[in-house]
Amino acid sequence: MKCFDVAVIGAGVVGSLLARELTKYELSVALIEAREDVATGATSANSAIAHGGFDPVPGTLKAKLNVRGTQMMPALTKELGVPYRANGSLVLAFSEDDMVSVRALYERGLQNGVDGLSVLNAEELHELEPNVSDEAVGALRCTSAGIVCPYTLATAAAGNAVDNGAELFLSSPVTAIDKKDGIFCIRAGKQVLHAKYVANCAGIFSDEIARMVGDDSFCVKPRIGEYMLMDKSEGNLVSHTLFQVPSKMGKGILVTPTVHGNLLVGPTALNTEDKQDDATTREGLEFVKKAATRSVACLNFRTVITSFAGVRSVPNEEDFIIRFSKWDNHFLHVAGIESPGLSASPAIAQYAAELLANEGLNLTENKQFNGSRKSYHWFSELSMEEKNKVIAENPAFGRVVCRCETVTEGEIVEAIHRAPKAMTLDALKHRLRSGMGRCQGGFCTPLLTEILARELGIDQTEVRKNTEHSTLLVGRAKEVQQ
Numbered sequence: 001m002k003c004f005d006v007a008v009i010g011a012g013v014v015g016s017l018l019a020r021e022l023t024k025y026e027l028s029v030a031l032i033e034a035r036e037d038v039a040t041g042a043t044s045a046n047s048a049i050a051h052g053g054f055d056p057v058p059g060t061l062k063a064k065l066n067v068r069g070t071q072m073m074p075a076l077t078k079e080l081g082v083p084y085r086a087n088g089s090l091v092l093a094f095s096e097d098d099m100v101s102v103r104a105l106y107e108r109g110l111q112n113g114v115d116g117l118s119v120l121n122a123e124e125l126h127e128l129e130p131n132v133s134d135e136a137v138g139a140l141r142c143t144s145a146g147i148v149c150p151y152t153l154a155t156a157a158a159g160n161a162v163d164n165g166a167e168l169f170l171s172s173p174v175t176a177i178d179k180k181d182g183i184f185c186i187r188a189g190k191q192v193l194h195a196k197y198v199a200n201c202a203g204i205f206s207d208e209i210a211r212m213v214g215d216d217s218f219c220v221k222p223r224i225g226e227y228m229l230m231d232k233s234e235g236n237l238v239s240h241t242l243f244q245v246p247s248k249m250g251k252g253i254l255v256t257p258t259v260h261g262n263l264l265v266g267p268t269a270l271n272t273e274d275k276q277d278d279a280t281t282r283e284g285l286e287f288v289k290k291a292a293t294r295s296v297a298c299l300n301f302r303t304v305i306t307s308f309a310g311v312r313s314v315p316n317e318e319d320f321i322i323r324f325s326k327w328d329n330h331f332l333h334v335a336g337i338e339s340p341g342l343s344a345s346p347a348i349a350q351y352a353a354e355l356l357a358n359e360g361l362n363l364t365e366n367k368q369f370n371g372s373r374k375s376y377h378w379f380s381e382l383s384m385e386e387k388n389k390v391i392a393e394n395p396a397f398g399r400v401v402c403r404c405e406t407v408t409e410g411e412i413v414e415a416i417h418r419a420p421k422a423m424t425l426d427a428l429k430h431r432l433r434s435g436m437g438r439c440q441g442g443f444c445t446p447l448l449t450e451i452l453a454r455e456l457g458i459d460q461t462e463v464r465k466n467t468e469h470s471t472l473l474v475g476r477a478k479e480v481q482q
Protein backbone atom coordinates (compact mmCIF):
# COMPACT_ATOMS: atom_id res chain seq x y z
CA MET A 1 0.00 0.00 0.00
CA LYS A 2 1.48 3.34 -1.09
CA CYS A 3 1.10 6.04 1.53
CA PHE A 4 1.64 9.62 0.32
CA ASP A 5 3.21 12.13 2.67
CA VAL A 6 0.58 14.71 1.64
CA ALA A 7 -2.69 14.45 -0.27
CA VAL A 8 -3.87 17.79 -1.67
CA ILE A 9 -7.60 17.77 -2.44
CA GLY A 10 -8.57 20.15 -5.27
CA ALA A 11 -6.46 21.21 -8.26
CA GLY A 12 -7.45 24.86 -8.56
CA VAL A 13 -4.73 27.47 -8.45
CA VAL A 14 -4.32 27.02 -4.68
CA GLY A 15 -4.07 23.20 -4.60
CA SER A 16 -1.87 23.11 -7.72
CA LEU A 17 0.59 25.67 -6.36
CA LEU A 18 0.62 23.90 -2.98
CA ALA A 19 1.37 20.55 -4.63
CA ARG A 20 4.21 22.22 -6.56
CA GLU A 21 5.53 23.90 -3.42
CA LEU A 22 5.63 20.52 -1.62
CA THR A 23 7.64 18.93 -4.44
CA LYS A 24 10.48 21.32 -3.53
CA TYR A 25 11.01 18.87 -0.62
CA GLU A 26 11.66 15.13 -0.39
CA LEU A 27 7.95 14.29 -0.15
CA SER A 28 5.49 12.09 -2.00
CA VAL A 29 2.51 14.21 -3.01
CA ALA A 30 -0.92 13.30 -4.41
CA LEU A 31 -2.98 16.02 -6.10
CA ILE A 32 -6.59 14.84 -6.23
CA GLU A 33 -9.14 16.52 -8.50
CA ALA A 34 -12.82 15.71 -8.92
CA ARG A 35 -13.08 17.01 -12.48
CA GLU A 36 -11.59 15.83 -15.79
CA ASP A 37 -8.98 18.60 -15.75
CA VAL A 38 -7.25 20.99 -13.38
CA ALA A 39 -8.41 24.61 -13.01
CA THR A 40 -12.12 24.18 -13.64
CA GLY A 41 -13.50 25.86 -10.48
CA ALA A 42 -13.22 29.52 -9.45
CA THR A 43 -9.74 29.49 -11.02
CA SER A 44 -11.29 29.15 -14.47
CA ALA A 45 -13.60 32.18 -14.29
CA ASN A 46 -12.46 35.29 -12.45
CA SER A 47 -11.13 38.79 -13.13
CA ALA A 48 -7.53 37.55 -13.39
CA ILE A 49 -6.12 40.47 -11.41
CA ALA A 50 -3.04 40.30 -9.21
CA HIS A 51 -4.36 42.87 -6.76
CA GLY A 52 -1.98 45.33 -5.13
CA GLY A 53 -3.38 44.47 -1.69
CA PHE A 54 -4.82 47.82 -0.47
CA ASP A 55 -8.31 46.40 -0.01
CA PRO A 56 -8.03 43.67 2.70
CA VAL A 57 -8.19 44.63 6.38
CA PRO A 58 -4.66 45.14 7.80
CA GLY A 59 -3.33 42.27 9.89
CA THR A 60 -5.51 39.62 8.21
CA LEU A 61 -4.15 36.64 6.29
CA LYS A 62 -5.88 38.11 3.23
CA ALA A 63 -3.80 41.29 3.52
CA LYS A 64 -0.47 39.59 4.21
CA LEU A 65 -0.81 36.82 1.64
CA ASN A 66 -2.26 39.14 -1.05
CA VAL A 67 0.67 41.56 -0.82
CA ARG A 68 3.26 38.77 -0.71
CA GLY A 69 1.55 36.72 -3.45
CA THR A 70 1.38 39.65 -5.86
CA GLN A 71 5.05 40.41 -5.18
CA MET A 72 5.89 36.78 -6.06
CA MET A 73 3.76 36.73 -9.22
CA PRO A 74 6.20 38.22 -11.82
CA ALA A 75 9.05 35.79 -11.02
CA LEU A 76 6.74 32.80 -10.59
CA THR A 77 4.88 33.35 -13.87
CA LYS A 78 8.18 33.82 -15.70
CA GLU A 79 9.49 30.56 -14.25
CA LEU A 80 6.33 28.67 -15.23
CA GLY A 81 5.94 30.27 -18.68
CA VAL A 82 2.60 31.88 -17.77
CA PRO A 83 1.33 35.16 -19.26
CA TYR A 84 1.55 38.07 -16.78
CA ARG A 85 1.59 41.84 -17.26
CA ALA A 86 2.32 44.51 -14.64
CA ASN A 87 -0.30 46.93 -15.98
CA GLY A 88 -1.17 48.62 -12.64
CA SER A 89 -4.66 49.44 -11.37
CA LEU A 90 -6.81 52.51 -10.74
CA VAL A 91 -9.72 52.81 -8.29
CA LEU A 92 -11.89 55.52 -9.84
CA ALA A 93 -13.69 58.13 -7.76
CA PHE A 94 -16.84 59.77 -9.10
CA SER A 95 -17.57 62.12 -6.17
CA GLU A 96 -15.94 63.71 -3.15
CA ASP A 97 -17.35 60.86 -1.02
CA ASP A 98 -15.56 58.41 -3.31
CA MET A 99 -12.36 60.43 -2.89
CA VAL A 100 -12.66 59.93 0.89
CA SER A 101 -12.84 56.16 0.25
CA VAL A 102 -9.90 56.36 -2.17
CA ARG A 103 -7.77 58.12 0.47
CA ALA A 104 -8.82 55.52 3.07
CA LEU A 105 -7.74 52.74 0.67
CA TYR A 106 -4.43 54.53 0.15
CA GLU A 107 -3.82 54.62 3.94
CA ARG A 108 -4.86 50.99 4.27
CA GLY A 109 -2.55 50.05 1.43
CA LEU A 110 0.37 51.74 3.16
CA GLN A 111 -0.44 49.80 6.35
CA ASN A 112 -0.50 46.56 4.34
CA GLY A 113 2.91 47.34 2.83
CA VAL A 114 1.69 47.80 -0.76
CA ASP A 115 4.24 49.33 -3.14
CA GLY A 116 3.53 51.92 -5.82
CA LEU A 117 0.47 53.71 -4.39
CA SER A 118 -0.49 57.30 -5.19
CA VAL A 119 -3.67 59.39 -5.26
CA LEU A 120 -4.37 61.09 -8.61
CA ASN A 121 -6.47 64.17 -9.29
CA ALA A 122 -8.81 64.40 -12.32
CA GLU A 123 -6.20 65.91 -14.62
CA GLU A 124 -3.53 63.31 -13.78
CA LEU A 125 -6.08 60.51 -14.17
CA HIS A 126 -7.30 61.60 -17.61
CA GLU A 127 -3.79 62.14 -18.83
CA LEU A 128 -2.91 58.58 -17.82
CA GLU A 129 -6.15 56.99 -19.12
CA PRO A 130 -7.78 59.26 -21.75
CA ASN A 131 -10.79 56.94 -22.24
CA VAL A 132 -11.88 57.04 -18.61
CA SER A 133 -15.27 58.74 -18.21
CA ASP A 134 -15.23 62.54 -17.77
CA GLU A 135 -17.28 62.03 -14.60
CA ALA A 136 -14.28 60.53 -12.78
CA VAL A 137 -12.76 63.11 -10.41
CA GLY A 138 -9.68 61.21 -9.23
CA ALA A 139 -8.29 57.77 -8.49
CA LEU A 140 -6.06 55.57 -6.40
CA ARG A 141 -3.19 54.33 -8.55
CA CYS A 142 -1.35 51.13 -7.73
CA THR A 143 1.60 50.33 -9.97
CA SER A 144 2.34 46.99 -8.28
CA ALA A 145 -0.93 45.38 -9.48
CA GLY A 146 -0.97 43.17 -12.58
CA ILE A 147 -2.97 40.80 -14.76
CA VAL A 148 -2.34 37.09 -15.19
CA CYS A 149 -3.82 34.06 -16.94
CA PRO A 150 -5.30 32.16 -13.95
CA TYR A 151 -6.00 28.79 -15.55
CA THR A 152 -2.62 28.65 -17.26
CA LEU A 153 -1.01 29.44 -13.90
CA ALA A 154 -2.85 26.54 -12.23
CA THR A 155 -2.23 24.17 -15.15
CA ALA A 156 1.47 25.01 -15.31
CA ALA A 157 1.77 24.65 -11.52
CA ALA A 158 0.06 21.23 -11.54
CA GLY A 159 2.19 20.18 -14.53
CA ASN A 160 5.36 21.34 -12.83
CA ALA A 161 4.36 19.45 -9.66
CA VAL A 162 3.98 16.31 -11.81
CA ASP A 163 7.33 17.03 -13.55
CA ASN A 164 8.83 17.02 -10.05
CA GLY A 165 7.28 13.75 -8.94
CA ALA A 166 3.75 14.54 -7.68
CA GLU A 167 0.97 12.19 -8.79
CA LEU A 168 -2.13 13.81 -10.27
CA PHE A 169 -5.46 11.99 -9.95
CA LEU A 170 -8.07 13.51 -12.26
CA SER A 171 -11.78 12.51 -12.37
CA SER A 172 -11.35 11.43 -8.75
CA PRO A 173 -13.97 13.13 -6.57
CA VAL A 174 -13.26 12.65 -2.88
CA THR A 175 -16.39 11.22 -1.31
CA ALA A 176 -15.21 9.85 2.06
CA ILE A 177 -12.21 10.18 4.38
CA ASP A 178 -11.40 7.81 7.26
CA LYS A 179 -8.38 7.56 9.49
CA LYS A 180 -6.78 4.30 10.65
CA ASP A 181 -3.54 4.00 12.64
CA GLY A 182 -2.64 7.63 11.92
CA ILE A 183 -3.14 7.28 8.14
CA PHE A 184 -5.91 8.95 6.14
CA CYS A 185 -7.84 6.66 3.76
CA ILE A 186 -9.32 8.84 1.05
CA ARG A 187 -11.97 7.49 -1.28
CA ALA A 188 -11.35 9.35 -4.53
CA GLY A 189 -13.46 8.13 -7.45
CA LYS A 190 -12.79 4.42 -7.92
CA GLN A 191 -9.63 4.29 -5.82
CA VAL A 192 -8.68 4.62 -2.17
CA LEU A 193 -5.58 6.74 -1.58
CA HIS A 194 -3.59 6.86 1.65
CA ALA A 195 -1.77 9.86 3.13
CA LYS A 196 -0.18 11.07 6.36
CA TYR A 197 -1.36 14.67 5.88
CA VAL A 198 -4.29 16.14 3.96
CA ALA A 199 -4.65 19.68 2.59
CA ASN A 200 -8.26 20.60 1.85
CA CYS A 201 -8.13 22.97 -1.16
CA ALA A 202 -11.55 22.05 -2.56
CA GLY A 203 -12.80 25.61 -3.11
CA ILE A 204 -16.58 25.95 -2.92
CA PHE A 205 -16.79 22.33 -1.68
CA SER A 206 -14.14 22.68 1.03
CA ASP A 207 -16.78 22.75 3.79
CA GLU A 208 -18.15 19.44 2.50
CA ILE A 209 -14.65 17.92 2.57
CA ALA A 210 -14.32 19.21 6.17
CA ARG A 211 -17.57 17.43 7.12
CA MET A 212 -15.99 14.15 5.95
CA VAL A 213 -13.67 14.31 8.99
CA GLY A 214 -16.49 15.48 11.28
CA ASP A 215 -15.47 19.16 11.10
CA ASP A 216 -18.41 21.56 10.78
CA SER A 217 -16.52 24.61 12.03
CA PHE A 218 -17.11 26.67 8.86
CA CYS A 219 -19.26 26.86 5.77
CA VAL A 220 -18.74 28.31 2.32
CA LYS A 221 -21.51 29.92 0.27
CA PRO A 222 -21.57 30.62 -3.46
CA ARG A 223 -21.62 34.16 -4.86
CA ILE A 224 -21.88 34.40 -8.61
CA GLY A 225 -20.02 36.93 -10.77
CA GLU A 226 -20.99 37.53 -14.42
CA TYR A 227 -18.69 38.95 -17.10
CA MET A 228 -18.55 40.00 -20.73
CA LEU A 229 -15.41 39.55 -22.79
CA MET A 230 -14.75 41.90 -25.69
CA ASP A 231 -12.81 41.35 -28.85
CA LYS A 232 -9.12 42.24 -29.17
CA SER A 233 -10.13 45.32 -31.14
CA GLU A 234 -11.00 46.84 -27.71
CA GLY A 235 -7.94 45.55 -25.85
CA ASN A 236 -6.12 48.89 -25.93
CA LEU A 237 -9.03 51.05 -24.85
CA VAL A 238 -7.51 51.22 -21.35
CA SER A 239 -4.14 50.05 -20.13
CA HIS A 240 -4.82 49.85 -16.37
CA THR A 241 -7.35 47.70 -14.54
CA LEU A 242 -10.12 50.14 -13.64
CA PHE A 243 -12.05 49.50 -10.42
CA GLN A 244 -14.81 51.49 -8.83
CA VAL A 245 -14.87 52.11 -5.08
CA PRO A 246 -15.45 48.70 -3.40
CA SER A 247 -18.54 47.76 -1.38
CA LYS A 248 -19.34 45.01 1.14
CA MET A 249 -20.18 42.66 -1.76
CA GLY A 250 -16.80 42.98 -3.43
CA LYS A 251 -14.61 45.15 -5.57
CA GLY A 252 -17.41 46.31 -7.87
CA ILE A 253 -17.53 46.30 -11.66
CA LEU A 254 -14.14 46.55 -13.33
CA VAL A 255 -12.95 47.25 -16.84
CA THR A 256 -9.61 45.65 -17.60
CA PRO A 257 -7.41 44.52 -20.43
CA THR A 258 -6.54 40.83 -20.28
CA VAL A 259 -3.07 39.37 -20.73
CA HIS A 260 -4.25 38.05 -24.09
CA GLY A 261 -5.25 41.46 -25.40
CA ASN A 262 -9.04 41.38 -24.93
CA LEU A 263 -11.11 43.68 -22.73
CA LEU A 264 -13.02 42.20 -19.77
CA VAL A 265 -15.93 43.86 -17.94
CA GLY A 266 -17.68 42.59 -14.80
CA PRO A 267 -18.32 40.89 -12.39
CA THR A 268 -21.71 41.09 -10.69
CA ALA A 269 -21.96 39.84 -7.10
CA LEU A 270 -25.10 37.86 -6.34
CA ASN A 271 -25.44 35.37 -3.48
CA THR A 272 -26.94 32.07 -4.64
CA GLU A 273 -27.66 28.66 -3.15
CA ASP A 274 -26.46 26.39 -5.95
CA LYS A 275 -22.70 25.86 -5.79
CA GLN A 276 -22.61 24.66 -9.38
CA ASP A 277 -24.73 27.38 -10.97
CA ASP A 278 -22.49 29.39 -13.28
CA ALA A 279 -25.11 30.59 -15.76
CA THR A 280 -25.18 34.18 -16.96
CA THR A 281 -28.45 36.14 -16.94
CA ARG A 282 -29.83 38.96 -19.03
CA GLU A 283 -30.28 41.13 -15.91
CA GLY A 284 -26.74 40.43 -14.69
CA LEU A 285 -25.19 41.35 -18.03
CA GLU A 286 -27.34 44.48 -18.35
CA PHE A 287 -26.12 45.54 -14.91
CA VAL A 288 -22.50 44.96 -15.97
CA LYS A 289 -23.01 47.09 -19.11
CA LYS A 290 -24.50 49.98 -17.18
CA ALA A 291 -21.93 49.95 -14.40
CA ALA A 292 -18.93 49.52 -16.73
CA THR A 293 -20.10 52.41 -18.90
CA ARG A 294 -19.80 54.61 -15.84
CA SER A 295 -16.03 53.97 -15.88
CA VAL A 296 -15.53 54.06 -19.67
CA ALA A 297 -18.37 55.78 -21.51
CA CYS A 298 -17.20 54.72 -25.00
CA LEU A 299 -17.37 50.93 -24.44
CA ASN A 300 -18.69 49.22 -27.57
CA PHE A 301 -20.79 46.24 -26.49
CA ARG A 302 -21.16 45.09 -30.11
CA THR A 303 -17.65 43.72 -29.73
CA VAL A 304 -18.61 41.28 -26.96
CA ILE A 305 -17.49 37.81 -28.08
CA THR A 306 -18.68 35.81 -25.07
CA SER A 307 -20.09 36.06 -21.58
CA PHE A 308 -19.39 33.78 -18.61
CA ALA A 309 -19.75 33.56 -14.84
CA GLY A 310 -17.56 32.44 -11.95
CA VAL A 311 -18.56 31.28 -8.47
CA ARG A 312 -16.86 32.83 -5.45
CA SER A 313 -16.34 30.77 -2.27
CA VAL A 314 -17.60 33.10 0.43
CA PRO A 315 -16.82 31.76 3.92
CA ASN A 316 -18.82 32.53 7.07
CA GLU A 317 -15.63 34.01 8.54
CA GLU A 318 -14.02 37.31 7.57
CA ASP A 319 -10.61 35.93 6.61
CA PHE A 320 -9.17 33.06 4.53
CA ILE A 321 -9.58 29.82 6.53
CA ILE A 322 -6.05 28.41 6.57
CA ARG A 323 -5.73 26.31 9.72
CA PHE A 324 -5.68 22.73 10.93
CA SER A 325 -8.96 21.11 11.74
CA LYS A 326 -9.70 21.21 15.47
CA TRP A 327 -10.43 17.52 15.12
CA ASP A 328 -7.15 16.55 13.51
CA ASN A 329 -3.81 18.35 13.45
CA HIS A 330 -2.73 16.59 10.25
CA PHE A 331 -5.77 17.87 8.30
CA LEU A 332 -5.18 21.37 6.97
CA HIS A 333 -7.99 23.56 5.63
CA VAL A 334 -7.04 25.97 2.87
CA ALA A 335 -10.61 27.14 2.43
CA GLY A 336 -12.80 30.17 1.87
CA ILE A 337 -10.25 31.41 -0.63
CA GLU A 338 -12.33 34.16 -2.19
CA SER A 339 -10.77 37.21 -3.86
CA PRO A 340 -7.86 38.07 -3.61
CA GLY A 341 -7.17 34.33 -3.63
CA LEU A 342 -5.60 34.25 -7.07
CA SER A 343 -3.22 37.09 -6.15
CA ALA A 344 -2.43 35.43 -2.84
CA SER A 345 -2.09 31.89 -4.21
CA PRO A 346 1.73 31.71 -4.44
CA ALA A 347 2.02 32.98 -0.86
CA ILE A 348 -0.82 30.72 0.35
CA ALA A 349 1.12 27.72 -1.00
CA GLN A 350 4.26 28.73 0.93
CA TYR A 351 2.30 29.50 4.10
CA ALA A 352 0.42 26.18 3.98
CA ALA A 353 3.71 24.28 3.57
CA GLU A 354 5.11 26.14 6.60
CA LEU A 355 2.04 25.19 8.67
CA LEU A 356 2.43 21.53 7.66
CA ALA A 357 6.10 21.68 8.69
CA ASN A 358 5.08 23.11 12.09
CA GLU A 359 2.95 19.99 12.59
CA GLY A 360 5.84 17.65 11.87
CA LEU A 361 6.00 17.34 8.06
CA ASN A 362 9.68 16.92 7.22
CA LEU A 363 10.75 19.57 4.71
CA THR A 364 14.09 18.24 3.49
CA GLU A 365 15.11 20.03 0.29
CA ASN A 366 14.56 18.11 -2.96
CA LYS A 367 17.82 18.82 -4.77
CA GLN A 368 16.34 17.55 -8.07
CA PHE A 369 13.53 20.12 -8.04
CA ASN A 370 13.27 22.08 -11.30
CA GLY A 371 10.76 24.91 -11.10
CA SER A 372 10.92 26.00 -14.73
CA ARG A 373 8.49 25.02 -17.39
CA LYS A 374 8.22 25.72 -21.08
CA SER A 375 5.33 28.01 -22.03
CA TYR A 376 2.41 26.46 -23.95
CA HIS A 377 2.91 29.26 -26.49
CA TRP A 378 6.64 28.81 -27.02
CA PHE A 379 6.21 28.43 -30.78
CA SER A 380 4.50 31.80 -31.27
CA GLU A 381 7.26 33.42 -29.21
CA LEU A 382 9.94 32.36 -31.76
CA SER A 383 11.42 34.54 -34.51
CA MET A 384 10.40 33.77 -38.12
CA GLU A 385 13.75 32.09 -38.74
CA GLU A 386 13.35 29.86 -35.65
CA LYS A 387 9.75 29.03 -36.62
CA ASN A 388 10.83 27.91 -40.08
CA LYS A 389 13.44 25.64 -38.51
CA VAL A 390 10.85 24.03 -36.19
CA ILE A 391 8.38 23.59 -39.09
CA ALA A 392 11.07 21.92 -41.20
CA GLU A 393 11.55 19.38 -38.40
CA ASN A 394 7.83 19.00 -37.63
CA PRO A 395 5.37 20.26 -40.29
CA ALA A 396 2.50 20.13 -37.74
CA PHE A 397 3.80 23.47 -36.41
CA GLY A 398 3.13 24.95 -39.83
CA ARG A 399 -0.58 24.06 -39.77
CA VAL A 400 -2.69 26.71 -38.06
CA VAL A 401 -5.79 25.11 -36.56
CA CYS A 402 -7.28 28.01 -34.57
CA ARG A 403 -7.01 31.04 -36.82
CA CYS A 404 -8.29 33.63 -34.34
CA GLU A 405 -5.60 32.82 -31.76
CA THR A 406 -3.00 31.36 -34.18
CA VAL A 407 -2.71 27.93 -32.57
CA THR A 408 -0.85 25.29 -34.54
CA GLU A 409 -1.42 21.54 -34.74
CA GLY A 410 2.08 21.02 -33.28
CA GLU A 411 1.15 22.94 -30.11
CA ILE A 412 -2.15 21.07 -29.83
CA VAL A 413 -0.51 17.65 -30.10
CA GLU A 414 2.07 18.70 -27.51
CA ALA A 415 -0.62 19.90 -25.05
CA ILE A 416 -2.49 16.60 -25.41
CA HIS A 417 0.59 14.61 -24.40
CA ARG A 418 2.19 16.91 -21.83
CA ALA A 419 1.27 16.68 -18.12
CA PRO A 420 -1.42 17.40 -17.19
CA LYS A 421 -2.69 15.91 -20.45
CA ALA A 422 -5.37 17.92 -22.25
CA MET A 423 -8.10 15.38 -22.93
CA THR A 424 -11.06 17.64 -23.73
CA LEU A 425 -11.81 20.66 -25.91
CA ASP A 426 -11.95 22.91 -22.84
CA ALA A 427 -8.61 21.57 -21.60
CA LEU A 428 -7.06 22.59 -24.94
CA LYS A 429 -8.80 25.95 -24.74
CA HIS A 430 -7.37 26.62 -21.26
CA ARG A 431 -3.84 25.75 -22.34
CA LEU A 432 -3.70 27.23 -25.85
CA ARG A 433 -6.75 29.51 -26.25
CA SER A 434 -7.99 27.41 -29.17
CA GLY A 435 -11.65 28.42 -29.58
CA MET A 436 -11.32 31.52 -27.42
CA GLY A 437 -11.08 34.05 -30.22
CA ARG A 438 -13.61 36.04 -32.18
CA CYS A 439 -15.29 33.00 -33.78
CA GLN A 440 -15.50 31.16 -30.41
CA GLY A 441 -14.53 27.82 -31.94
CA GLY A 442 -16.81 28.09 -34.98
CA PHE A 443 -13.98 27.20 -37.37
CA CYS A 444 -11.59 25.11 -35.30
CA THR A 445 -13.87 22.83 -33.23
CA PRO A 446 -14.19 20.13 -35.96
CA LEU A 447 -10.40 20.10 -36.46
CA LEU A 448 -9.71 20.04 -32.72
CA THR A 449 -12.16 17.15 -32.33
CA GLU A 450 -10.38 15.25 -35.08
CA ILE A 451 -6.93 15.80 -33.54
CA LEU A 452 -8.11 14.89 -30.01
CA ALA A 453 -9.69 11.66 -31.30
CA ARG A 454 -6.56 10.74 -33.28
CA GLU A 455 -4.11 11.48 -30.45
CA LEU A 456 -6.20 9.86 -27.68
CA GLY A 457 -7.05 6.83 -29.84
CA ILE A 458 -10.79 7.30 -29.42
CA ASP A 459 -13.73 7.82 -31.75
CA GLN A 460 -14.76 11.41 -32.52
CA THR A 461 -18.15 10.71 -30.90
CA GLU A 462 -16.28 10.19 -27.61
CA VAL A 463 -14.53 13.59 -27.67
CA ARG A 464 -15.90 15.77 -24.90
CA LYS A 465 -16.18 19.51 -24.32
CA ASN A 466 -15.44 18.96 -20.61
CA THR A 467 -17.47 16.70 -18.27
CA GLU A 468 -18.51 13.08 -18.80
CA HIS A 469 -21.74 13.80 -20.70
CA SER A 470 -20.54 16.67 -22.85
CA THR A 471 -19.82 14.89 -26.13
CA LEU A 472 -20.51 16.96 -29.25
CA LEU A 473 -21.09 14.38 -31.97
CA VAL A 474 -23.57 11.50 -32.02
CA GLY A 475 -22.40 9.73 -35.19
CA ARG A 476 -22.05 10.09 -38.96
CA ALA A 477 -24.96 11.92 -40.59
CA LYS A 478 -25.85 8.88 -42.73
CA GLU A 479 -25.89 6.52 -39.73
CA VAL A 480 -27.90 8.89 -37.53
CA GLN A 481 -30.56 9.39 -40.22
CA GLN A 482 -31.19 5.65 -40.52
Ligand SMILES: Cc1cc2nc3c(=O)[nH]c(=O)nc-3n(C[C@H](O)[C@H](O)[C@H](O)COP(=O)(O)OP(=O)(O)OC[C@H]3O[C@@H](n4cnc5c(N)ncnc54)[C@H](O)[C@@H]3O)c2cc1C
Residues within 6 Å of the ligand: 009, 010, 011, 012, 013, 014, 015, 032, 033, 034, 035, 038, 039, 040, 041, 042, 043, 044, 045, 046, 047, 048, 049, 050, 051, 172, 173, 174, 175, 201, 202, 203, 204, 205, 206, 209, 224, 225, 226, 267, 309, 310, 311, 312, 313, 337, 338, 339, 340, 341, 342, 343, 344
Ligand atom coordinates in the same frame (compact mmCIF):
# COMPACT_ATOMS: atom_id res chain seq x y z
C1 LIG B 1 -16.08 36.19 -10.06
C2 LIG B 1 -14.74 36.04 -9.40
C3 LIG B 1 -13.76 37.02 -9.56
C4 LIG B 1 -12.52 36.89 -8.94
N1 LIG B 1 -11.53 37.78 -9.23
C5 LIG B 1 -10.31 37.63 -8.66
C6 LIG B 1 -9.25 38.49 -8.99
O1 LIG B 1 -9.33 39.30 -9.90
N2 LIG B 1 -8.09 38.37 -8.32
C7 LIG B 1 -7.94 37.47 -7.31
O2 LIG B 1 -6.89 37.47 -6.68
N3 LIG B 1 -8.90 36.58 -7.03
C8 LIG B 1 -10.08 36.63 -7.69
N4 LIG B 1 -11.06 35.74 -7.43
C9 LIG B 1 -10.80 34.68 -6.47
C10 LIG B 1 -10.00 33.53 -7.09
O3 LIG B 1 -10.56 33.15 -8.32
C11 LIG B 1 -10.03 32.37 -6.12
O4 LIG B 1 -9.59 32.82 -4.87
C12 LIG B 1 -9.16 31.21 -6.55
O5 LIG B 1 -9.37 30.84 -7.88
C13 LIG B 1 -9.45 30.05 -5.61
O6 LIG B 1 -8.73 28.94 -6.03
P1 LIG B 1 -8.98 27.55 -5.33
O7 LIG B 1 -7.95 26.65 -5.85
O8 LIG B 1 -9.08 27.73 -3.85
O9 LIG B 1 -10.45 27.12 -5.77
P2 LIG B 1 -10.97 26.45 -7.13
O10 LIG B 1 -10.34 27.02 -8.32
O11 LIG B 1 -12.46 26.49 -7.06
O12 LIG B 1 -10.46 24.95 -7.03
C14 LIG B 1 -11.03 24.01 -6.15
C15 LIG B 1 -10.91 22.66 -6.83
O13 LIG B 1 -11.35 21.65 -5.93
C16 LIG B 1 -12.00 20.65 -6.70
N5 LIG B 1 -12.88 19.87 -5.83
C17 LIG B 1 -14.03 20.26 -5.24
N6 LIG B 1 -14.57 19.25 -4.55
C18 LIG B 1 -13.74 18.19 -4.70
C19 LIG B 1 -13.77 16.84 -4.24
N7 LIG B 1 -14.77 16.37 -3.49
N8 LIG B 1 -12.76 16.01 -4.60
C20 LIG B 1 -11.72 16.45 -5.37
N9 LIG B 1 -11.67 17.73 -5.83
C21 LIG B 1 -12.65 18.58 -5.50
C22 LIG B 1 -12.78 21.47 -7.73
O14 LIG B 1 -13.19 20.69 -8.84
C23 LIG B 1 -11.78 22.54 -8.08
O15 LIG B 1 -10.97 22.18 -9.18
C24 LIG B 1 -12.28 35.80 -8.08
C25 LIG B 1 -13.24 34.80 -7.95
C26 LIG B 1 -14.44 34.89 -8.65
C27 LIG B 1 -15.40 33.76 -8.60
